[in-house]
Amino acid sequence: MATLTELSQRLFKRFKGVPNITIEDATDWTEEAMLEHGYSSNGTVPSDKESLILLYAQYEGARQISISTAHYFTYTDAEEQVDKTMVSEQYRKLSLDLKAEYDGKKSSVSGSKFRGLVRGDR
Numbered sequence: 079m080a081t082l083t084e085l086s087q088r089l090f091k092r093f094k095g096v097p098n099i100t101i102e103d104a105t106d107w108t109e110e111a112m113l114e115h116g117y118s119s120n121g122t123v124p125s126d127k128e129s130l131i132l133l134y135a136q137y138e139g140a141r142q143i144s145i146s147t148a149h150y151f152t153y154t155d156a157e158e159q160v161d162k163t164m165v166s167e168q169y170r171k172l173s174l175d176l177k178a179e180y181d182g183k184k185s186s187v188s189g190s191k192f193r194g195l196v197r198g199d200r
Contacts, residue, residue, distance in 0.1 A: 079122040082109055089135050096143065104135075107142065111135040130183055137176035144169035 080088075082105065090104035109119045111134040117123050123131050147169060150162035 079124060080128050081122055082112060082119050085112075085123065085128065085131060085135070089132055089139070092136060093139060103139065103142075107135040107138045110138050126187070130180070130187060133176060133180040133183055137173050137180055140169050140173035140176055144173055
């Protein structure tokens with residue numbers, strides 16, 4: 079069983095190389111993940127659900143970073159060139175990859191998955 083604080087610290091370690099990410103950010107993303115899965119931010123998460131919560135929190139974190147970096151730009155002068163326009167796109171792609179991983183893990187934990195079949199006569 080893990081608390082919000084414990085899960086937030088684990089998530090923060092996963093984002094340690096990302097500039098300007100604080101423990102408060104990790105706590106917000108973890109709390110959002112817990113609430114999304116029906117757990118109170120004051121409660122605990124069962125051990126078998128911890129990785130699912132952390133995957134969702136990682137997805138949420140990458141999505142939030144992509145939103146906050148969407149304004150990045152290209153700058154060129156006579157001596158240097160800075161291009162940060164792809165930062166947001168890379169975090170958006172990462173968030174989609176994390177979401178797909180989360181969806182796969184969630185379906186394996188819940189044991190059910192909906193698939194629509196294509197009709198053979200069309």
